[in-house]
Amino acid sequence: MRVLLSTYGSRGDVEPLVALAVRLRERGAQVRMCVPPDEEFAARIADIGIRPVPVGPSVRSLTRGTAPPSAADLSRTRDALVEAQFEQFPAAVEGCDVLVAAGLAQIAARSVAEAAGVRYVYASYAAVHLPSPHHAPPPRPGWPEPETDDNRARWERDAHHVNTQFAEALNRHRASLGLPPVDNVRDHVLTDRPWLAADPALGAWPRTPGLDVVQTGTWSLPDERPLPADLMAFLTAGPPPVYVGFGSANAPQDLARSTIEALRAQGRRALVSRGWADLGLIDDRDDCFALGEVNHQRLFRQVAAVVHHGGAGTTATAARAGVPQVVVPAPVSDNPYWAGRVADLGIGTALDGPIPDTETLTAAFRTALAPDTRTRAESLGAGIRTDGAAVAADLLLGTARGDAVAG
Structure with missing residues (x-):
């Protein structure tokens, strides 16, 4: 089995995929990883014997400075990331059986997987990133907060913001790949059966019609390093x-x-x-x-x-x-x-x-x-489990056998 793992973000986005990669390789899978180009991520992935595929602008560079990036700067960064994904993902996914996209900003992943005939799995690290009337969507940098307390209305507004930012670019690239357009970019990325890599005791998924969430537990590895x-x-x-x-x-x-x-x-x-x-x-x-x-x-x-x-x-x-x-x-x-x-x-x-x-x-x-x-x-x-990455790896191996695990 060959798996492509992809994420974009800080260390908190990369480390869970490192854990999943280790568990997959223990089970005989071949793993590739798409991560931001920052040196610390490349070094971390090299530590587990995987050569990283750098995608998008540096994450650390976005956090530098005394003031946060402006809305215009964030919009340009998001656009650049989508273009980089469509440029880099096709070669990275070649020969793979499954593409796992984790965290936010994975706009191109499902379309590239679809064009390549590769199964696609989306994973979130927190229930709040998945639409539900039980909670409001999380704040997204550079986008205005809706002026309502109704969660359903806030999720509709969130989908509107995602479409405004990404729909044109996504559908332009989908057309070039011979794929039909999508009218809801966010839900297209999430699928109707996303995975939730969070511990049920700490952040359980509130059952919500329309989403069949697979909660695996947190993806982590035991760390035996001594303290200085x-x-x-x-x-x-x-x-x-x-x-x-x-x-x-x-x-x-x-x-x-x-x-x-x-x-x-x-x-x-x-x-x-x-x-x-x-x-x-x-x-x-x-x-x-x-x-x-x-x-x-x-x-x-x-x-x-x-x-x-x-x-x-x-x-x-x-x-x-x-x-x-x-x-x-x-x-x-x-x-x-x-x-x-x-x-x-x-x-x-x-x-x-x-x-x-x-x-x-x-x-x-x-x-x-x-x-x-x-x-x-x-x-x-x-009561917190430590086997989330192993659970996810076993599910992916089941996916390769044709089991109905992911959307």
Whole structure:
């Protein structure tokens, strides 16, 4: 079996496909991967013995600068990505049996698979990206939020925005491939039987007519890497610290400062992860430690709480570790959704606004660090599955045999 895996986004989009690739290869499948051209993704995929196919503009370059990209810049980037996909995907999918497109912005994948006679599977990392009256669509950068609280109306508006951005380009390329036009780009990409690579205990799919969702569980791999010696020395030098990290989010330095000050007010130590925003310490006191890329699975089991931006991967890793969370969500994609799930499950707190003040953070830490929050977090963590990537790999192998698994 030969599989093409494709995604576009930050590390949180790439890592789940890495996990799926490893499980597929363990079962004898041949795997290719289309990912953004950023060096760190190429290196990560090379680590598992796969040569990446770079597609689209650099993701990290989109996060640079003190201000987010303008709506016009985002529109041009999306257009360029679609053109790059139609240019690169046909060669990448040649000889494959299945194309798995994961995450957002996979506009060309289904059409290329259709033209090549290859089965197509779409996978989402969060239920909120799939249309349902039970939740509103996530905010999409550069597109206005609809002025209504009705979820069905908001999903209709979301489909309109996707069509406005992509319909002309998609149908132009489909015509060149001898394919008929589509009138709803978003639902065409998602299919009527998408997969959901999220844990049911953390983010279950609410049953919705018209979508036969296959929930596999989170796609992840066990990480056995040891923690650096200097980090271990800090961990053992005092009580468990609070981890503060915002991944690929463009977090302001003021957020790290406010968080450290709020923790110090409660006598807590802090670990500050630099991330893509290159956050750092605010002074040279010995109650804080700055770190780079480390094993979160191992680290989170040794901290008092995890402060983060609401990424699917960080939320799932912290939940699996049974550690309370404080989520300061970036106002895009599924980050507000995961913040809401943490709050609803009682395993932490969720804050509004990009830079909460010290007083707000102090109150959030009181809740997150309370013993009953830790008890709920530990109870939930014990029930989170770790076999999602294996489940998905087995489903894909069934697909190759002709089983009715994916839409």
